[in-house]
Amino acid sequence: MRIVVLRVGCVDLEVVRGIQVGLCEVFSDTICEVFEQMMVVPRDAYNVARGQFLSSSILSRIWECVESRGVDRVLGVTDVDLYVPRLNFVFGEAECPGRAAIISLCRLRSEFYGDSLDRGLLVERSVKEAVHEVGHTLGLVHCHDPLCVMFFSNSIDDTDCKRSVFCEKCDRLVIECLKRV
Numbered sequence: 188m189r190i191v192v193l194r195v196g197c198v199d200l201e202v203v204r205g206i207q208v209g210l211c212e213v214f215s216d217t218i219c220e221v222f223e224q225m226m227v228v229p230r231d232a233y234n235v236a237r238g239q240f241l242s243s244s245i246l247s248r249i250w251e252c253v254e255s256r257g258v259d260r261v262l263g264v265t266d267v268d269l270y271v272p273r274l275n276f277v278f279g280e281a282e283c284p285g286r287a288a289i290i291s292l293c294r295l296r297s298e299f300y301g302d303s304l305d306r307g308l309l310v311e312r313s314v315k316e317a318v319h320e321v322g323h324t325l326g327l328v329h330c331h332d333p334l335c336v337m338f339f340s341n342s343i344d345d346t347d348c349k350r351s352v353f354c355e356k357c358d359r360l361v362i363e364c365l366k367r368v
């Protein structure tokens with residue numbers, strides 16, 4: 188599988204590189220690269236009343252930025268806060284199954300919770316959410332195992348509790364899905 192990581196708006200390149208490395212570690216036989224250009228955050232995705240960006244509106248537009256590159260998946264990474272209509276926020280969203288996924292670093296930052304900057308922790312959390320969303324693009328749904336990366340994170344505690352890898356059951360599905368990519 189070939190994944191390209193696309194920065195949507197200004198994003199810390201060191202964190203993006205950490206996500207790139209993490210994805211390669213978890214998904215076997217996968218090439219992951221960082222797209223050299225960043226995509227401008229679409230202004231019309233902004234909801235003034237909520238002070239957040241509509242995730243699906245950005246998600247639907249990231250594939251076209253990279254489609255000429257011969258890649259299988261695109262993972263958008265943004266620093267803006269994302270939402271979908273029935274939830275207060277989302278850590279990310281993906282086409283399930285599909286080619287595009289996006290994650291937001293906004294609520295993965297320790298500063299968001301009043302703690303000081305911890306880039307190592309930010310990378311760790313970002314890799315978990317990145318693997319989770321790419322897992323959705325392969326067609327995987329949420330898993331009941333709280334340690335599995337496909338467990339749904341309702342809060343940052345859920346993210347911190349789960350691991351960056353798939354449980355045995357999900358891992359078997361990923362191996363099957365990767366054969367069809």
Ligand SMILES: [Zn+2]
Nearest residue numbers: 319323329339
């Ligand atoms: Zn999910």
Ligand SMILES: [Zn+2]
Nearest residue numbers: 330335354357
């Ligand atoms: Zn699982």
